[in-house]
Amino acid sequence: MTSRKQFIESVGANCKNWNWSWSFVNHDQKFVIFGLWDINTDGLIFDNDWKGPGRKQSLEHIKLIEHHGYKLKIFNMKLGKTKDGRVKIKSFDEKLEDKSLVRIQDDYFAFSRQSNFDIRLAEEVTNPQKYIEGATKKISINAYERSLKARTACIEYYGCNCYICGFNFHKTYGDIGEGFIHVHHEKPLGEIQQQYEVDAINDLKPICPNCHAMIHRISPALPISELKKRLTKTSN
Known part of the structure; x- marks a missing residue:
């Protein structure tokens, strides 16, 4: 070797x-x-x-x-x-x-x-026009900067299965899907203040793009627990 x-x-x-x-x-x-x-x-x-x-x-x-x-x-x-x-x-x-x-x-x-940056930014931020009070940067950039380490910690803790429906890209698509999952911020971005620190376990959850889209289908976004209930109801 x-x-x-x-x-x-x-x-x-x-x-x-x-x-x-x-x-x-x-x-x-x-x-x-x-x-x-x-x-x-x-x-x-x-x-x-x-x-x-x-x-x-x-x-x-x-x-x-x-x-x-x-x-x-x-x-x-x-x-x-x-x-x-x-x-x-x-x-x-x-x-x-x-x-x-x-x-x-x-x-x-x-x-x-460079498009990787844009893809992850779009994943994490759904309202890029909000500003942090007293800050000079858009909340979209600030939230992304804080989220990278937290994103990794979240995936290490929960894995890459969707927290809501259980979907796993690697199991479905093979090697091309290994490690791929969206990470959802349960704390609304509008509530994030300048000194806010992301809790990778309590604030973030790994979810698939389909569930992520459904969560943000309405405003304010659906809580994860609510989407889980809806999924269970339709499955039954």
């Missing part, structure tokens, strides 16, 4: 320290490589809360992409843990994928194309 070091070196990239590096660079061909954990379905590659020893190097690599024309490539990793709870790579794909780097506040994401 090829090691991570062997794989990275085979594509001409290197790092400062193989024990703690999570990003790598090929200066000759001007590209940077980040590993993408399988749990980060939103494409998160650099969490600003991360304080590990590779932080400084990763930020240096990000600057190469932002300011010096380097390209971003990722390889997919499956999360594992040691007996004492430390994060380790369970396995990884020996394949590099070209991505676009997107910064949202101080976190960085790898998207396949």
Whole structure:
């Protein structure tokens, strides 16, 4: 089995320290490589809360992409843990994928194309014209910025089955549907204040696009419990 070091070196990239590096660079061909954990379905590659020893190097690599024309490539990793709870790579794909780097506040994401940003934004926000009191940004952007980490935590907790009807895209469509699900904010966006923190378990639920559309069919949006009742009634 090829090691991570062997794989990275085979594509001409290197790092400062193989024990703690999570990003790598090929200066000759001007590209940077980040590993993408399988749990980060939103494409998160650099969490600003991360304080590990590779932080400084990763930020240096990000600057190469932002300011010096380097390209971003990722390889997919499956999360594992040691007996004492430390994060380790369970396995990884020996394949590099070209991505676009997107910064949202101080976190960085790898998207396949810019439309990914628009799709997720549309998923999470249903009234983009509202403004937060005392803020200078639209609530659509503010809500999206807060929701990315919470979205991942929500899916980790509940999984990718629709919370209302149980539909699972992976079971129905195979690999193309793996990890796909909408995440619904149960707290109406109009009630969100500037300092509001999303609770990934109580405020968010994974639901399929059909149920998501039905929830927002009327205004104010139907509570999840109400749509569940309607689904049960029509099923019977």
